[in-house]
Amino acid sequence: MVDVVVVGAGPVGLMVAFELARLGVQPVVLEALPAPSLEPKANGIVGCAVPLLHSRGSYAPLGGRGRVPRPAPRFMYGGFPLDLRRLPDNPVYVLPVPQRRLEAVLAASAGVPVRRGHTVSGIAPDASGVTVSVEGPSGAYSLRCAYLVGCDGAHSLVRKAAGIGFPGVSDDGVVSRSAHVVLPRRALTRFTGRLRGPGGPYRPYLFHRTPHGVFSFARFGSGPHLLTTLEWGGSVDETVPMRVGELRSSLRRVLGVEVAFGAPPAAGGPYVLRRSTARQNRVASSYAAGRVLLAGDAAHVVAGFGGPLLNLGLLDAVDLAARLRRGDVSGYDAARRPFAERVLASSAEQSALLAPGPEVDAARSLFAASLRTEAGLRRVADTIAGG
Ligand SMILES: Cc1cc2nc3c(=O)[nH]c(=O)nc-3n(C[C@H](O)[C@H](O)[C@H](O)COP(=O)(O)OP(=O)(O)OC[C@H]3O[C@@H](n4cnc5c(N)ncnc54)[C@H](O)[C@@H]3O)c2cc1C
Structure with a gap:
C-alpha cells in the first residue's frame, strides 16, 4: 500500500510531490507522457505562489531577480493599467518563467522519480483507499494507495471517474x-x-x-x-x-x-x-470525493486574464500536501475551492469590462473610479494575488 499516488507530472502534480517529499512522504507520481511536454504554455506565475516558492528555495533556480521577490509595481485588470505602488502592502508578485522550466525545477527539487509513460486508466475508491489501474510501458498493473491526487489537467480522468462534476460555462461568444x-x-x-x-x-x-x-x-x-x-x-x-x-x-x-x-x-x-x-470557465463541484482529491486544472479551468491558474494550482498543491501529511483532508475543499470561485468571478468581470459596446464604456468609467480609491485597488490586487 502506497501512501499517496499523484496522477500527472505537470506543474501542480510536481508541486504536490515536492511538498510531500519535503514533509517526509514519498508519493508515486504517474505520468502518461513518456517525456516532458514541449508545448509552450505559461510564461509566468502571478500571485502569492511566488514568495512561497522563494520560501522553498526555488525562486533563484526559477530565474527570479534579486535575493528576494519584490511586489510588482504595475499590473493590469480588465484592460486597466494598475499602479500598485499606491498600496502600502502590495500583495502582487510576478515571476516570469516558462512552464517547462518550472516543471524541470520542481522535478529536480522534489527528487521523487516520475513514472513516465504510465497512464491511469481507471480508479476504484473505497473506504480505506483507492485501487488505481495503470497502463505502463511493460503492460497493465494496479496500485493500492491511501489517497489518490488527480493533477491530470482539465480533462481529468480522475475527476470523471470519481463522479465529480465540472459545472461552468463556455465563453463561446468570444x-x-x-x-x-x-x-x-x-x-x-x-x-x-x-x-x-x-x-x-x-x-x-x-x-x-x-x-x-x-x-x-x-x-x-x-x-x-x-x-x-x-x-x-x-x-x-x-x-x-x-x-x-x-x-x-x-x-x-x-x-x-x-x-x-x-x-x-x-x-x-x-x-x-x-x-x-469556447473559453472554458469551470470549477469542480468538489475538490474531494472520499480519498480522491483534485488539484490544479483538474479542479479548475478559467479563461484567465493575466495568468491566474498556476498560482491557484501551486497553492492548492501546498495546502493539500500538508493535509495529506496529517492524514486529514476533510477541510481541503472548503479551504481551496473559494479561491477558484473568486478567480472565476474575476475572469467574468474582466471579460465583461473588455467587451465592446457603449454600455461597457459606462461600466468602465464606474470601474475606473473605483480603482482610484485604495479600497477598490486593494480588492483587485487581493484577487490577483490569490491566497
Ligand atoms: C498557451 C497557454 C498559456 C498559458 N499561460 C499561463 C500563464 O502565463 N500563467 C498561468 O498561470 N497559467 C497559464 N496557463 C495555464 C497553465 O498552463 C495550466 O494552468 C497548468 O498547465 C496546469 O497545470 P496542471 O499540473 O494542473 O495540469 P497540466 O499541466 O495539464 O498537467 C497534467 C498532466 O497530467 C498528465 N495526465 C493526464 N491524464 C493522465 C492520466 N490518465 N494518467 C497519467 N497522467 C495523465 C498529462 O500528460 C499532464 O502532464 C497557460 C495555458 C496555455 C495552454
Whole structure:
C-alpha cells in the first residue's frame, strides 16, 4: 500500500510531490507522457505562489531577480493599467518563467522519480483507499494507495471517474487567437517597444480595448512577441487550421490597421499558434470525493486574464500536501475551492469590462473610479494575488 499516488507530472502534480517529499512522504507520481511536454504554455506565475516558492528555495533556480521577490509595481485588470505602488502592502508578485522550466525545477527539487509513460486508466475508491489501474510501458498493473491526487489537467480522468462534476460555462461568444510573431521593427517605438497604431502607441503586457475587440502583445525573454486578439461575435470555420495570417487579419479588424508581422523561424519553436472559440470557465463541484482529491486544472479551468491558474494550482498543491501529511483532508475543499470561485468571478468581470459596446464604456468609467480609491485597488490586487 502506497501512501499517496499523484496522477500527472505537470506543474501542480510536481508541486504536490515536492511538498510531500519535503514533509517526509514519498508519493508515486504517474505520468502518461513518456517525456516532458514541449508545448509552450505559461510564461509566468502571478500571485502569492511566488514568495512561497522563494520560501522553498526555488525562486533563484526559477530565474527570479534579486535575493528576494519584490511586489510588482504595475499590473493590469480588465484592460486597466494598475499602479500598485499606491498600496502600502502590495500583495502582487510576478515571476516570469516558462512552464517547462518550472516543471524541470520542481522535478529536480522534489527528487521523487516520475513514472513516465504510465497512464491511469481507471480508479476504484473505497473506504480505506483507492485501487488505481495503470497502463505502463511493460503492460497493465494496479496500485493500492491511501489517497489518490488527480493533477491530470482539465480533462481529468480522475475527476470523471470519481463522479465529480465540472459545472461552468463556455465563453463561446468570444474568439481568442494567439501566436508567437515577429513584429517588424518599424511597428514598435524605439526605446519603449510600444506598438504603433491608431489611438496608440500601445504598451506591451496590457490588454488594449478598441471598439472592435481586444489585443495584447508581450515579449518574454529574447524570443518573439506573443500576440493575442479577442473578438466578440463572428463565426469561425473550425475545420480550417489556425495560421499567423488569420491573426494578422484579426489584429487588422481590432486595431484598424495592418501590422506586417510574420511567423518566427521554426527552428526556435515550438511556438504558440492557437484559436479558441469556447473559453472554458469551470470549477469542480468538489475538490474531494472520499480519498480522491483534485488539484490544479483538474479542479479548475478559467479563461484567465493575466495568468491566474498556476498560482491557484501551486497553492492548492501546498495546502493539500500538508493535509495529506496529517492524514486529514476533510477541510481541503472548503479551504481551496473559494479561491477558484473568486478567480472565476474575476475572469467574468474582466471579460465583461473588455467587451465592446457603449454600455461597457459606462461600466468602465464606474470601474475606473473605483480603482482610484485604495479600497477598490486593494480588492483587485487581493484577487490577483490569490491566497
Ligand atoms: C498557451 C497557454 C498559456 C498559458 N499561460 C499561463 C500563464 O502565463 N500563467 C498561468 O498561470 N497559467 C497559464 N496557463 C495555464 C497553465 O498552463 C495550466 O494552468 C497548468 O498547465 C496546469 O497545470 P496542471 O499540473 O494542473 O495540469 P497540466 O499541466 O495539464 O498537467 C497534467 C498532466 O497530467 C498528465 N495526465 C493526464 N491524464 C493522465 C492520466 N490518465 N494518467 C497519467 N497522467 C495523465 C498529462 O500528460 C499532464 O502532464 C497557460 C495555458 C496555455 C495552454
